[in-house]
Amino acid sequence: MSEHRPSHAELVAFLKAEFPQNRCTLEEVDEDGSVVVAHPVGERELRPGNTVSGPVMMTLADVALYLGILARIGIVPLAVTTNLSINFLRKPRADRRVVARCRLMKLGKSLAVGEVWIFSEGEDEPVAHATGTYAIPRER
Numbered sequence: 001m002s003e004h005r006p007s008h009a010e011l012v013a014f015l016k017a018e019f020p021q022n023r024c025t026l027e028e029v030d031e032d033g034s035v036v037v038a039h040p041v042g043e044r045e046l047r048p049g050n051t052v053s054g055p056v057m058m059t060l061a062d063v064a065l066y067l068g069i070l071a072r073i074g075i076v077p078l079a080v081t082t083n084l085s086i087n088f089l090r091k092p093r094a095d096r097r098v099v100a101r102c103r104l105m106k107l108g109k110s111l112a113v114g115e116v117w118i119f120s121e122g123e124d125e126p127v128a129h130a131t132g133t134y135a136i137p138r139e140r
Helices: 008-018 054-073
Strands: 025-029 035-039 080-088 098-107 111-120 126-135
Touching: 008 025, 008 054, 025 054, 035 054, 054 080, 054 098, 054 111, 054 126
Parallel strands: none
Antiparallel strands: 025 035, 035 098, 080 126, 098 111, 111 126
């Protein structure tokens, strides 16, 4: 693992530079590497039925997991998703951002496993729950 844990600003700059198409924003980074990431919701994020599309929530979960891992191991661009599974629990609000809180469950030398809870901003009940695994490159 890297000796240097990146700051909030370093993670934001990395995300902006390497994934300029990404609309997720890093809101918080906790000491334990837990992160909060948000995605805006507008007309282009909605699907019929006036609900947030599944791909938006999958993206949010994946970005939250990636940033949660990088917050712990340092900026390792070649860490990659090997598995991402999501359960959609209820209809998200169409008029609020979706917000994800990621917590790492296991961080090993070659794999990291985490969970992500997704909420409509300001709501207490989760709209989705995801788990994912990332492969961490041996040479960093």
